[in-house]
Amino acid sequence: MNTPELETERLRLRRFTAEDAAAILAIFGDVEANTFLPWFPLKSLEEARQLFERQYQPVYRAERGYQYAICLKEDDIPIGYVKVDLDESHDLGYGLRHEFWHRGIAAEAARALVEQVRRDGLPYLTATHDVNNPNSGAVMKKLGMVYQYSYEEQWQPKDIPVLFRLYQMDLDGNSGRPYLQYWEQSRVHMVEQGI
Template sequence: MIITETERLILRRFTAEDKHAVFQLNSIPEILTYIPGEPMSSVDQAETILKDLVFPGYEKFGFGRWAVEHKADNKVIGFCGPTFVQEFNEVELGYRYLPEYWGTGIGFEAANAALSVIPSFDINHVIALILLGNRGSEALARKVGMTERGRDSFMGHKVNVFEKQL
């Protein structure tokens, strides 16, 4: 199901066929520098994430992390979208991309597109939980109009919390 499109991107729900892309986004050490947890070691782990976390989120809330598909090659190059974070009782806008797309404006384009449709899911406020030191994610949060709310901890790590009213 397509959520929204931009000139270069399609934001859509993940499907079971995206398991290899999910594995890639969770197994490349360079991507995971500021992500809690260990890199995935098998595609089965990606299938489990989809089956146990992503798809149930779509069912329960009507939204969740969305696949970011590049129109030029129909390849899933990352994710961007909202997810409910139980520990904060808030909706987080999260994003992650393959390194070859860093610095190309893809993150800004996808985040702006996501933020433009998130209110249609009855969400009027989002946060971003960014591990300390992740200057790229902080810059993107600021670029899409999020402001720093303060520090907290999440999954045992210190994070900067950004927020935006929609």
């Protein structure tokens, strides 16, 4: 099944639905949470509905996809998202409304998704974070991801230069194959020491 529901001790990971528009607005409209995300914060329910149609519906119609709403079991209202892209990067991403930060929720949700994609046979995952957002990197380390390199990207649609750190996790036991696309595409790249 595409996007199978996942559960952890505290969380339910499920598909977003059209009825989640207010929650989508709360997540993607959170100015603080969106500081380190590429898009501008949403401002209306209509924008939230459009994001659902554009970003989530196509994934849910596909044969396979990993785009989840993170919900607390107590009320099943989305407070964030976790996803893995199915392009060559197999990029793991997550975001939470800022009032839910520093509770281990992102790591708990991401850990459940990592185990699902491992069972489904993905060979590796990558994840990136803005160097100015070390808390996101801390989640990657908690998951067992390993720093590979840093690179600069002109982030769209905000159109600002951002220095990212790329982490990777091999899921199939075949280590030693860093994902190099971002390194090769960026004129500014380096391996930072002590990360």
